[in-house]
Structures are given as structure tokens and as C-alpha cells.
Amino acid sequence: MEARLFTRAQEISREFRFTYKAARFEEVWLLDSLFEIADHKWISDVLRKVKGGKEASVYLCKSGEGVEAPYVAAKIYRPRMLRNLKNDQQYRTGRADLDESGNVIVDDGTLHAMQKRTAFGEEVRHQSWIAYEFKTLENLHNAGADVPKPYAMEKNAILMGYVGDLSSAASVLNSVSLDSSEAQRLYERVIHNIDLMLTHKIIHGDLSAYNILYWNGDITLIDFPQVVFPESNPVSWNIFSRDLTRVCQYFSSQGVRCDARKLALDLWTSHGYKTAKEADPKYLDPENSEDMKFWKKQK
Numbered sequence: 001m002e003a004r005l006f007t008r009a010q011e012i013s014r015e016f017r018f019t020y021k022a023a024r025f026e027e028v029w030l031l032d033s034l035f036e037i038a039d040h041k042w043i044s045d046v047l048r049k050v051k052g053g054k055e056a057s058v059y060l061c062k063s064g065e066g067v068e069a070p071y072v073a074a075k076i077y078r079p080r081m082l083r084n085l086k087n088d089q090q091y092r093t094g095r096a097d098l099d100e101s102g103n104v105i106v107d108d109g110t111l112h113a114m115q116k117r118t119a120f121g122e123e124v125r126h127q128s129w130i131a132y133e134f135k136t137l138e139n140l141h142n143a144g145a146d147v148p149k150p151y152a153m154e155k156n157a158i159l160m161g162y163v164g165d166l167s168s169a170a171s172v173l174n175s176v177s178l179d180s181s182e183a184q185r186l187y188e189r190v191i192h193n194i195d196l197m198l199t200h201k202i203i204h205g206d207l208s209a210y211n212i213l214y215w216n217g218d219i220t221l222i223d224f225p226q227v228v229f230p231e232s233n234p235v236s237w238n239i240f241s242r243d244l245t246r247v248c249q250y251f252s253s254q255g256v257r258c259d260a261r262k263l264a265l266d267l268w269t270s271h272g273y274k275t276a277k278e279a280d281p282k283y284l285d286p287e288n289s290e291d292m293k294f295w296k297k298q299k
């Protein structure tokens, strides 16, 4: 951790104190990540850590004046160098990169830095990943999908509706046992959401019972940075059918009869997509062997 950050955190902590007691390293990161959000009065306190995930940690916060709900969840991404280096290429294919305001990056210098994977380029890539999560939450929330309401994105943090209450956060669906009528109802609700996402040309890309929250008999879909677009990603069908396979794995274990392959095909084709299709070469990366295999097969 840089000395500059420590100094900045010390300055910030004089103005912004919170209930949650973090270890020193985490505190610096938290303060640095949440300062602007607190400064804009989105939150007034950080109460506790809900979960330390693989790429991000989620904190329960008390809302500030700008939010109608009493609590909000802050998802803070790990600094890029501490994140598990996930191969993000298959998700990035066919989607433009976004800047910290959620706008498509068109600046040649920035695009070049990303391609060359300079430190600055990697920073921009990381930011784009976060911006996609926020933008997708906005799009899906406006579309009426069961996702947390997004409030703000600042730097490496996203502020969204918190699912749970003061004493406990929602469980991930995977850890919940459902009776058969509830299982059927929630299964249909998840499929409704997947269908709605396809209507808005969005595939979750990492959907499973681990990224669905369960609270008071309702479900909420979360964790969207890797979203994929059905029309421009050459492997979108594979990613889509994998999402359905994982969803069906959970619901089958809860006694719901579901045929993942048939369901995926029906949904996909009902939106006019084909399972094998031509990809626009501008979306293929010549340095990526999967993309090149795909291109040769297509020709």
C-alpha cells in the first residue's frame, strides 16, 4: 500500500468515522473507496461487512440523506493487483470498454494502453468491469427485473439496494432448501428474469444459485460485471446455456423438473437468436486463440 494512500486515508478518517472496525489495511481501502460516496451523502455509516467475495467485499451501510431506504449495500472491488486474475477475455469480446462515467471509451491513447496491457490500461480495464456491473443494474432495474436498485458508482465501489435486515443479510439461494411449491414459483421467477434480460439483450454470464439472493420468499439476481451481449459475442450461446445449466442444477436439486438444454434453446430461439452464428470480425481478437478458432471455423 502506498504511503500516499495512507496519508489520504488519515485525512479522510478525520471527517468520516464509521462503526465497522476494519483491520488497518482494509480500513485504508474502505475509506479511500467510500469517501466520495459518503461525501455525496449516499451513506452516513458503514455498519459491518456482509461478505468478502472473490473479487469484491460487500458492506452493510446506513443510508445518507439521498437514499429513501434505511440501509444500502456497498460492493467494493479489490484493488486490481489483489484480484484473482480471472480470464475476462471471453466476456470482453463484443463489448466496448466503459470509462468511470459509464461512457464508451473512444480515445485512441487509452484503447492502445489497454491493448498493450500497460499499468494504466489495466486500470481502465478494471474500471470498465465495474462500470458494466453498474450500468447493467441500471438497465435491468429500469426494466423491472429482480435486481438491487443501483444508487451510485464511485471509483471501485458500487452502492445498491441492500437485501436483508439489520441483523442478517439475505442468503444465497444455493444455501436454501425450498419446499416444492416455493421451488417451482422461484424457478419460474428466475426464468422470467432470464427472459427479460434477453429482451434487453443481456446475458448474466455467471448465473447460478450463488448469484441469486433469497430473502422473505423472493429472489434477487446479483453480480453482473461479466455480462455478455447475445448479438456481438461469438460464444454468447455457450455462455447462455451454461447459465441455464447451473440454474437448473440447483432447481433440480429442489425437486423442480427442468431440462436445461431444451429451456435454453426455447428461450434463445424465441428471441430470434441462432445457436451458431456469424460473428463480426471487429469483435474478434487476433491474439486470442479461441477467437481465431471460431473465425477459421466460420470461414
Ligand SMILES: Nc1ncnc2c1ncn2[C@@H]1O[C@H](COP(=O)(O)OP(=O)(O)O)[C@@H](O)[C@H]1O
Pocket: 050, 051, 052, 053, 054, 055, 056, 057, 058, 073, 075, 148, 160, 161, 162, 163, 164, 169, 170, 171, 172, 210, 211, 222, 223, 224
Ligand atoms: N445487494 C446486496 N444485499 C445483500 N447482500 C449482498 C448484496 N450484494 C451482494 N451481497 C452479498 O455479497 C456476496 C458477494 O457479492 P457478489 O456481487 O456476488 O460478488 P463476488 O464477485 O464477490 O461474488 C454475495 O454472495 C452476497 O452474499
Ligand SMILES: [Mg+2]
Pocket: 053, 210, 211, 223
Ligand atoms: Mg458472486
